[in-house]
Amino acid sequence: xxxxxxxxxxxxxxxxxxxxxxxxxxxxxxxxxxxxxxxxxxxxxxxxxxxxxxxxxxxxxxxxxxxxxxxxxxxxxxxxxxxxxxxxxxxxxxxxxxxxxxxxxxxxxxxxxxxxxxxxxxxxxxxxxxxxxxxxxxxxxxxxxxxxxxxxxxxxxxxxxxxxxxxxxxxxxxxxxxxxxxxxxxxxxxxxxxxxxxxxxxxxxxxxxxxxxxxxxxxxxxxxxxxxxxxxxxxxx
Numbered sequence: 001x002x003x004x005x006x007x008x009x010x011x012x013x014x015x016x017x018x019x020x021x022x023x024x025x026x027x028x029x030x031x032x033x034x035x036x037x038x039x040x041x042x043x044x045x046x047x048x049x050x051x052x053x054x055x056x057x058x059x060x061x062x063x064x065x066x067x068x069x070x071x072x073x074x075x076x077x078x079x080x081x082x083x084x085x086x087x088x089x090x091x092x093x094x095x096x097x098x099x100x101x102x103x104x105x106x107x108x109x110x111x112x113x114x115x116x117x118x119x120x121x122x123x124x125x126x127x128x129x130x131x132x133x134x135x136x137x138x139x140x141x142x143x144x145x146x147x148x149x150x151x152x153x154x155x156x157x158x159x160x161x162x163x164x165x166x167x168x169x170x171x172x173x174x175x176x177x178x179x180x181x182x183x184x185x186x187x188x189x190x191x192x193x194x195x196x197x198x199x200x201x202x203x204x205x206x207x208x209x210x211x212x213x214x215x216x217x218x219x220x221x222x223x224x225x226x227x228x229x230x231x232x233x234x235x236x237x
Contacts, residue, residue: 020124023141023157026164028122030186031195032063037219039063043118044213047111054208057110061118062220067126068227069119072237082232085119088149091229098233105151111210112180112200116151118212126150137161152179166195178203185213 032039041061047054058074066087073081080095083103090107091100092115105116120126127143127150134140143155154172159165169182180200187196197213225231 021129021141023139023159023164023166024124024127024129024143026159027166027195028124030165030193031121031214031217033194033217034219036065038065038222039217040220041121041217042215044211044215045110045113045118046211046213048209048211050207055110059118061121062222062226063119063121064222064227067120067122069121070222070226070232071115071119080236082237083115083119084227084229084232085115086227088147090115090119090149091232093229093232095236100229100233105149111208112202112205113210113212114151117198117200120151127155134161138167139164165193185211 028034032041039062041063043059043061045057045059047056056075057078060072060074062070062072064070067085068087069085071083071085073079073083082093084091084093084100085105090103090105092103092107093100103115105114105120107115109115109118123143126146128146129141130144131142132139137160139159139161141157141159143157145153152171153174154176156170156172157166158168160167165186166184168184171179171182173179180202182201183199184195185197185199186193188194189196194217195214197211200210200212202208226237
């Protein structure tokens with residue numbers, strides 16, 4: 001994609017306001033393999049302290065339509081736990097209780113990784129691009145949360161001006177405070193460039209780093225009952 005063509009696409013999309021911004025479409029497809037189908041993403045979170053692996057967790061993330069997702073906790077330390085996202089609402093299901101716990105998208109899971117980081121993977125549904133500027137070979141996009149239940153109120157996203165591939169992001173809270181910084185990890189799989197993970201860094205805990213790794217993604221048909229809190233409260237998946 002030439003710089004001139006990329007610029008034209010960006011400006012037309014931004015001014016029309018009818019479709020998701022192309023950079024967000026590119027991000028979703030690079031992470032999920034598709035921007036529309038239901039997908040299962042095998043995910044791992046790693047916490048490093050002073051360069052050494054401190055802790056690790058495995059998850060199956062089922063990304064549905066209409067801002068719905070289900071996270072199954074697969075590590076022994078969290079066995080039997082489930083997390084459900086329905087639009088702006090989040091629930092955590094514990095195997096020891098029939099009553100789910102209401103949580104927020106900022107609920108910490110491990111290190112800097114939060115419940116929203118893990119479950120909300122379609123940025124085209126979550127954010128609106130409100131401004132953009134070019135800095136050398138990069139585009140800096142300012143993203144605003146499209147609804148109240150989105151993890152971050154604002155995101156500054158850095159993408160390559162030719163390919164629109166994401167490179168870095170700064171995540172801000174409603175208060176305006178910078179919550180964390182992220183670097184996108186890109187990798188070629190089966191001849192296609194994908195987002196293989198994110199490196200999350202807290203400016204205060206500089207000796208810690210959290211990696212969210214996307215090991216694989218595949219289209220699936222998610223049973224409708226999996227998005228029913230009553231079903232999840234009594235069933236083991």
